[in-house]
Amino acid sequence: MAKMILSARFVQTAVCPPGKAKEDIFDIGCKGLMLEIRASGGKTYYLRYSDKRGRIRQLRIADQRDVTLAQARQLADAKRAEIALGRDPAEEKKTLREVRTVEAFMVESYLPHIKTYKRAWPADDSYLRNHILPAIGRKYMDEVKPTDLIKFQHSMREKGYALGTCNRCLVLIRYAFNLAKRWGEPGVTENPTKEVTLYKLDNQKERFLSPEETRRLLDCVARSDNGLLQYIIRMLILTGARKREVLDCKWADFDMARMLWTIPITKAGKPRHVPISDAVVSLLNEIPKTSGIDYLFPNPKTGKPFISIFYSWDTARTEAGLADVRIHDLRHSFASFLVNAGRSLYEVQKLLGHTQIKTTQRYAHLSHDTLREAANAAMSAIAQTAG
Template identity: 50%
Template sequence: MAKQRLTQKFVDRESLSKECHKKEFYDTDCIGLFLEVRSGRKSYYLRYRDERGKNRRKVLGRADVLQLTDARNMARRYLRDIQLGQNPFEEKAALKDVPTFNAFVHGAFMPHIKGYKRSWRSDESLLRNHILPAVGHLHLDEIKRHHLVSLFAKHREDHKPGSTNRVMILCRYILNCAINWETPGIEANPSKGIALLPENNKRERYLSQDESKRLFTALEHSDNPSLKYIVALLLLTGARKREVLDARWEDFDLQRRIWTIEFNKLGRPRYIPIADGVARVLEQVSRHEGCPWVFANPKTGKPFVSIYYSWNTARVEAGLPEVRMHDLRHSFASFLINSGRSLYEVQKILGHTQVKTTQRYAHLSQESLIAAANTAGASVPFSGVPTPPALPPAPIAG
């Protein structure tokens, strides 16, 4: 360790001999500053003790870029900060540890939700198609409210409020996970305070028997041979789309007539009774040796990620372009209610925790309502109702 009063001339002139691979010259004018000379490179370093008394050395910069006076000023400023209890080098190191949103999603978030969330593929699709292209390149400490507001506004241009709200909720959840897991670079959620959009998802759309027949006629011509069985199970069980697509053969106990769904929307198991129609559908589905899935994509051997295009083709062909796949679940509830089953029974089959949720799906056909009204009418001791007199004509103005 050679001590030397460094000058700019000395820095520019100093070089290595063939026998030497490195030299260090400690400046006598600025304690801690030293010049490291290597083959083809010279650099300024600062040597100091951290708050635990350990010797540390940090590079300040290359000597062909920094002037000696610049290096001395930097060294004195850093030493002053360290004396005041601030460590600028630790702050820089912490910045390097801050992941991008994309890195956090793929390195931490997705592995986490794949372990418990059946609908993780839907989240993955939202991330891939909408969220990551907008903010994936940003580090967590760079994401500000205006980035998210811009993302949501752009998504809203060609999507319904409910779809945009799902993007907003997913972003908020991911950022909350980063905070809860003490990920470097984020302490407050930038999405906090961004209100969800008002939406009206409580529309009623149920298939009539005639519409069901038209739909299954169209399904017979589908390019996806599994689609008719998938739709049949949706209509016969009231299960959610992802529950059917992820179904495994081992989940169906045909002796006890129970379909076990290990993780439902709420993250806990539920049980669906296997009706005769469900058993007949399962008998017709082809099994493939070594494949645990009831409906495996023949290209991947795994559950379908999406069946939208084949479903859309079938519903348009059936003259039902507005019918959503989730409406099949509504229709199942409607069929049960119209056949006289109680809301409690329907609630249990659909897996709702509150009967209020089931009431949204409960729908009585006009025929059922007329029949119910006739029941009351049968108790009225009148054979008929006299015809009311005609109203006089309205007077002519003016």
Template identity: 50%
Template sequence: MEVFDPALKGFYVDVLASGRKSFRLRYRFNKALRVVTLGDAAVMSLDDARHAAREWLRQVKAGTDPQAPPVQVLGPTVAAFFTDQYLPYIKSYKRSWDTDDSMMRNHLLPKLGHKHMGAITPPDVAVFVEQMRSEGYAPGTCNRALVLLRYGFTLAVRWKLPGVQSNPVKEVKNLRDDNKIERFLNNAQMASLMAAVRGSESEMLQHIVLFLLYTGARKREVLDAVWADVDWERKSWRIPKTKSGKIRHLPLSAGALQLLGSLRDQSAPVGDAGHALRAEWARRPIFANPKTGLPYVSFFYSWDAARKRAGLPDLRVHDLRHSFASFLVNAGRSLYEVQELLGHADIRTTSRYAHLSRERLFEAVESVPVL
């Protein structure tokens, strides 16, 4: 039996044969008749039921169907999150943020940018990796894209981004990368390279390359070096901006000091130059771009031309760092010494050069004559 309330259209009490009573409401939405149970009359008062019915009808009148399934919150798109939130965040502390920016623009956004963060699943991530592989990208490049995406989702979860409840990238393993390139220059290649850089149109190129070989420093560390960081008395170079974020002091060899001394003689104030002038010079980059007086952003074109002239078209600037390490190991220096000079935080990173010392052991055993 249905007992309707004359004061509120569609609101009624439904009395079952068992005697159980329920408050219900009939209404129309988009011309379709709908019925909703508001509550059990045994636990819900009449006033509360009328209030619930009025609220329900208010939503219907506003054009919202209260019985429609809730809209799933999926959060912003990958493009919106990484552009508007992720990138500004890493710019605040990460010196190499432009690397992430490049990875985003070239790989992440074209393939996943249109998807909502909360809608991405582990299979979506796996497809993303496979797309990169099918385009010919090396496992190392794919893994760097995964690291970027994984960290982005970690931040989204940490920041409680609406719609992002978990990190789907955690379920996808990095690709096995057996293609780590560790190239070391031999004496003939070294001579060929130095001849090529000395003949470069860029006068500064030969000094940059030489200093990289003398110190094993990273490219950006060398390009950002200023005169104030050179301690002539202690024969050391202070590197304030390292990959690990820690200041380190690198001892300078006779060759490195000779190179720096030559550049200092060409640029330092002479005679009775005032303190202010000397202080201003100390803040200048050691390997400044002659056209701007600022650190080089890149010297790729002059480097590319030189390496091709040297017959080493695939040689990377970072290979000069590898070559520095090979010089040390082949000279009998320990991996601990190599780790300290290269500024590796983990000895496992330095262990890649261990095979060089093993080669020296093979040479040593060959010293025993065949009997």
């Protein structure tokens, strides 16, 4: 390792000594600047320095063919100034090399994480494969900007996707970047979704069954070719539970001594307990049991829960003249029956398993309607008295 005052002529003519792979020459005229001369004929400028822990680090400045000696000295001086101010260029380069692409992070870290607690993880996997990764998957995590996500939103709308679908994708990206930031993912210092707003949903559909519609629906499901459909639909109406919570329930989940149905894993990823009403007790007594099968509603062909009941459900609701009613609307209807019976929103929240009261607030207008009917009834009584 030699030291000398480098000159432009020397840099141009210097060759690696015979028998050596490379030769390092330090420039006395610029602190830390080194010229590496290789046997292949290549020459590269480096800056050698000590980091904040006293370790010797080496930072590539440039290829000798790309800059002059004077420019190499200027670049070395600039890098030393950065180091003096607390920045470590070599460490920053190392961090850059560790930054993963969005696709690598989602596949290697995000999906394995949510699979441990989120029952609906296949939906996230679908959003990733079909929408998110084709758009930003090849970008590095530190390259994703708010403008990229706004462009992504607009492109989905141009393709005809619903506002709700666009929002679901953005929420997924937001959550993934929050996790990345929390986990110290290299390159992630800010969440790029922070400045991107969700689309306002003006078309949220809330459908409530009237008592008469409920009777029509129950008549039709009772005639379904799927012999278990009538019990499944009644269970949904009587409990307000989610579809998969009902389809996956087992006999062992029902504690008749305490009158509690334990749903082992909910949408929130934790168990919840649902009181068993007298109507549910009667229903449980009607459901035919299959020997050796743990599930309340096993598919006769597999003995496992139904993957889908859409065909039999669609046939029954259409026959009942309720083609616009979704299975999830049975949950809404359960809530409306409760509110219109005078139960509080707090009670509705607990029975539906909502983690936040704002989710339950959508049913507040139902209590208003009930109170208005009560006020009208009072006025009618007053009018009759006055008459």
